[in-house]
Amino acid sequence: MLTERQLLILQTIIDDFIESAQPVGSRVISKKENITFSAATIRNVMADLEDMELLEKTHSSSGRVPSEKGYRYYVDHVIGPSIHFQEVDVIKHMIQDGFFEFEQIVQMSAQVLSDLTNYTSIILGPEVNETKLKQIQLVPLSVQTAVAILVTNTGHVEHRSFTIPEGVSTADLEKMVNILNERLYEVPIVQLSNRLNTEIHLLMKKYIRNSEQLFDYLKVVLSHDDSVKLYIGGKSNMLIQPEFQNVDKVHSFYSMLENEEAIANLLKNKHNGLNVSIGNENKVEAIKNFSLITANYQLGNKQGGTIGLIGPTRMEYKKVITLLNALSSEMTDALYIWYKNNQ
Incomplete structure (x- = not known):
């Protein structure tokens, strides 16, 4: 486990990097209101975190950026209980106001999620069987x-x-x-x-x-195919992210988005609850430079689907996790009412 000082420096660097997409140096950290350490102490802590492989040094700057291991530690040990974001109310009202059919609810949810995060949202419908x-x-x-x-x-x-x-x-x-x-x-x-x-x-x-x-x-x-029901929001959002403005870097990602089976396989075998896969933790080559966060929703008593959000490893994890938990709950509640009314 990290010391309080190491934990504070790690969190400060990750929070700053998520916001700026720029390597973070000791001078930037020393100017933060909650930091009272000297620049020399900060540099020593940063060196220790780098030795632990929680931070990485870039070639173009003396600053540090989080490693995948650093993000994993941040997600597992730093992010506290979900706080209430205003966006949660947006999701709640949009789902509750004026929906008519299951597909409308899901399509709207995918679009709202992508709009609120500027990432790519994918929602997998219930299994066809x-x-x-x-x-x-x-x-x-x-x-x-x-x-x-x-x-x-x-x-x-x-x-x-x-x-x-x-x-x-x-x-x-x-x-x-x-x-x-x-x-x-x-x-x-x-x-x-x-x-x-x-x-x-x-x-x-x-x-x-x-x-x-x-x-x-x-x-x-009456013939049916085995194609899955996928709802995607914000396909082009990845190009907004600074690390992906070079189209070649996301070519395989966009190729994958054209393959419904490949996308569905990303979400199908996720465990119940909320799951966070960071960078190389993803088994699919096309998203090894991305983070994937998924949550489940229920339709009635047995059927269910999966909500997924794909973004850079420099993802706003606290916000995204809060929004996915809220959307999962709101979709389940709204679809439960819809399901009961349509039996």
Whole structure:
């Protein structure tokens, strides 16, 4: 453990560097109101912290910058209990005021988080294998075409157009929709294909004319892919950060943002609660120069997702951790109400 003096100097350097993005020297520290040590004492403490690998000396300055180990110590031992930021109230009011659907809540949360931090926010929706079909609606657009509207228990809504086969009447379409809503209600999305090929197929043969042609279209309409539901806010925010103004430095990061599976894998296997991964603690090469902080939220009793925030290792950890904890709690509360109202 560090001495009180070492801890104070380390915290001062990290707080200053987070704000300025400039190496911190003993003279800058000596001018702080809460520092009463001489410049010589400060230099000695800084040298000790460097020997402990908590600080690093840059080539261009006599000042020091935090190392990844220093940030880890700061997160684990220096940051105190979360204090109340005004931004927490912003999150609370924006989530509580006027939301309608699950996806709107999540999209809004991702945008608010990125706006408040100037980092990139990523929110992972509930796992698709936990998502169930709630309702199917059919809206004819013309004699030949219609749009099927699929609504899940998470509030996800999809619109899929298809061609109405010749000889299929409006009455036949209504029968099909009634069969689907009666037999597929609360069926997990991943099980739809199996139910279609067995029970639904037999019922359509029995009650609907020209059912084979219509069934072929139906299989396409109700097919699902395994793509995850991702909501990203502030994709370009990383270019605001001084350390990433060279686009080449973040090329692999932006390439990763185009790959939904890669992004989802960043968040999927995180432990419950709040997790902080700093620099090389991240296993994915594209974010080894970044910090990733994640927290979980719940939808109803079982389903849940993950909130993630990616920024430089020079991240405002205290603010970000407070905001993520607040957002996790507010999303869980808001989605609980939404979930109960939509059962």
